[in-house]
Amino acid sequence: MCGIIGILGNSEVAPRLVDALKRLEYRGYDSAGVATLEDGHLTRRRAAGKLKNLEALLEQSPIRGTSGVGHTRWATHGAPNVVNAHPHTSGRVAVVHNGIIENYLELREDVVRAGAQIATDTDTEVVAHLINRELEAGKAPRDAVATVLPRLKGAFALAITFDGYEDLLIGARKGSPLAVGHGEGEMFLGSDAIALSPFTDRITYLEEGDWVVLTREGATIYDAENHIAERPESVSSVTAALMDKGNYRHFMAKEIHEQPEVLGHTLSRYLDYAKKSVSLPAAEKVDFRSLNRILISACGTAYYAGLVAKYWFEKYARLPVEIDIASEFRYRETPVIDGDFALFISQSGETADTLASLRYCKANAAKIGAVVNVPESTIAREADVTFATIAGPEIGVASTKAFTCQLAVLACLAIHAGRQRGTLSEAAAAALVDDLAAVPSLAVQALNCETQIEKLSQPLSRASNALYLGRGTNFPLAMEGALKLKELSYIHAEGYAAGELKHGPIALIDENLPVFVIAPHDAIFEKTLSNMQEVAARGGRIILITDAAGDHESGGVAGDTVIMPNVPDLVAPIIYALPVQMISYHTAVFMGTDVDQPRNLAKSVTVE
Structure with a gap:
């Protein structure tokens, strides 16, 4: 997702713009640029690739x-x-989008007919041409933007600056997030x-449809009908100090x-350890006794969290x-009926397809919950009700701590x-709360296998394909493992329910195919062991992620075994997510x- 920063400051702005853009690198990008008003005139610098290229250009x-x-x-x-x-310019206007x-x-055909020269292949440039045309017709910047915004269809966040107006910045949002920051004599x-x-x-x-006019004295916000709107000011808990890798090589x-x-912070929000119960004040807004079903919708890794939750709720x-992938849910006209609770999962809380699905359910009178x-x-x-994860800012594009906190x-x-x-x-609920209370210490133990994972990841980095297998809640985790490997190392990987092995994937098995099996020693371990033996009989290389009991019972069928602590069934997908993440991370580092x-x-997909 692209990143926007705009500053009306009281000191040299270019270094500050670059500093802010560095904090948006986690969103993913392939070019960067800035525009400033130098002696009242627009000046810009742009570079392809990483921000270091833009920094070098500015030097x-x-x-x-x-x-x-x-x-x-x-x-x-x-x-x-x-x-x-970006920024894109036309005459006296510079736009980022x-x-x-x-x-x-x-719109491009319209401005070309009017004599505009198109310089780029982007959809953004036309916005600058449209606004500049209104300025040339004699309108003030505010009125020019107000005229153009209703013509724009789609999802957008805009920041617009104007030649000759050093104390003016205009922003607008429709579908994409945008925030105003209040400083001392700065905006x-x-x-x-x-x-x-x-x-x-x-x-x-x-809010949706808002646009804002900034000067150094403050902000005037208008709604989609161009009426002045009051929006609350809040104090953000995000701090600049959190954006540091510390002693680690990567944010991931x-x-x-x-x-x-x-995980400790998140569980402390929702558990009463003394009473061994779940303490969920927000859930009072949802009467689970009256529900007929839950509709879960999410994208990517959050979707796999929802798949695990399906097992738990049922x-x-x-x-x-x-449960649906949000991009499918929003278009298949899912019936929403009385007694439905629609639950949406998103790290950023801005995922376009998930947000559109939420609005569909809300329009059909469903009760709405969000895990963000x-x-x-x-x-x-x-x-209607939000269940916050306390993961802190997640900078790496591949989700890790946000997933386990979900x-x-x-x-x-x-x-x-x-x-x-x-x-x-x-009593049964108290036992499950005890299981969750052990998660932070179990996670510490799981991290102890990193040295072993680093060693086995080196040969994996030479593979072209990989297969992940799991049963029960470890089936969604197998799909998550395959996704992580694809995301980070660009190795093709697929996650399957282990019981589906004979229904197609077994055709792929040979000595060159790494097969990851996620299998704590649980009630269905023997079933998974049979699948491993089928893989071994065909020469596949098995990497088994299990506990000591699973390692013992497997009888050496695996080529490599990652030994995890003994974990209760409920928390297994949380704890086993850690070695899955480390496998993908170290493989990518080797590559x-x-x-x-x-x-x-x-990081966050705010467009379709």
């Missing part, structure tokens, strides 16, 4: 001024090169609080190792769950639902890929 050819905008671009329209990099202008071809625009964290913790989040490594701590609360890591996000604000929250919800519906006794920002990927 070679610096620009001055105390106000400006910056952008990191993730290409949607046009190749990732300097020409297509997140999202997609869906009707840009129609800011940013994609999120992380971008604004070096400058202020006083944040106002624009740091975030993997933060999991014992953040087992512990006897509550049917339907950003409590100020759009999904959190639009849900699982922790969903496990608490399932226990709460079971107690409320009478399908879990007080020399960009671990924190894999190619073609964005």
Whole structure:
């Protein structure tokens, strides 16, 4: 997802813009640029590739001024090169843009007929031409933007600056997030609080359809009907200090190792350890006794968290769950009926397909719940009830700590639902709470296998394909493992239910195919062991992730075995997620890929 920063400051702005853009690198990008007002005139610098290229350009050819905008671009329209990099200009206007202008071809034809020269392949450039045309017709900047915004279809966040107006910055949002930062004699625009964290913790989040006029004295916000709107100012908990890798080589490594701590924080929010019960005040807004089913929708790794939750809700609360990938749910016109609770899972709280699915359910009168890591996000604000994960900012594009914290929250919800519906006794629920209370210490033990994982990842880095197998809640974890390997190392991998092996995947087995088997020694371990023997008989290389009892019973059928601590069934997918993450991480490190920002990927997908 692209990143936006805009500053009306009182000191040289170019270094500040670059500093903010560095904090948005985690979103994924392929070019970057800034524009400032130097002696009142627009000046810009753009570069393809990483921010270091833009920094080098600014050192070679610096620009001055105390106000400006910056952008990191993730290409949607046009190749990732300097020409297509933002900011885009036309006459007296410079624009940076997140999202997609869906009707840009129609608008482009309009401006070309009027004499505009198109310089890029992007959908964004047409916005600058349209606004500049209104300025040339004699309109003031505010009125020019107000005229153009209703013509734009799609999802977008915009920051616009104007030649000759050093104390003016205009922003707008429709579908893509945008926040206003309040400083002392300074004002800011940013994609999120992380971008604004070096400058202020006083944040106002624009609502859907809002646009804002900033001067150094403050902000005037208008709604979609151009009426002045009051939006609350909040204090963000995000701090600039959190954006450091510490002693780790990559943010992903740091975030993997933060999991014992953040899982502890998250579980402490939802568990009463003294009473051995789930303490979920927010869930009082949901009567699980009256529900007929839960509809879960999410994307990517969050979808796999939802798949694990399906097992939990159905087992512990006897509550049917339907789960969809959000991009499918939003278009298949799912019937929403009385007694449905729609639950949406998103790290960022801004995922476009998930947000659209939420709005579909809300329009059909469903009760809406959200599991999010950003409590100020759009999904959190639009849900009836929010269950926050306390993972802290996750910078690596491949989700790690956010995923396990999502699982922790969903496990608490399932226990709460079971107690409320009478399908879990007080004693049974207390035992499950004890299991969850052990998660932070079990996570510490799981991290102890990293040295072994690093060794086995080196030969894996030479593989072209890989297979992940699991049963029960470890089946979604197998799919998550395959996704992680694809994301980070670009090795093709697939995750399957182990029982499906003979229904197709077994045809792939040969001596060159690594097969990861996620199999704690549980009630169905023997079934999975049979699948391993089928793989071994065909020469496949098995990497078994299990506990000591599983290792003993497997009888050496695996080529490599990663020994995990003994874990209760409920928490197995949380704890076993850690070695799955470390396998992908170390394989990618051996291959020399960009671990924190894999190619073609964005941290939060805010466009279709």
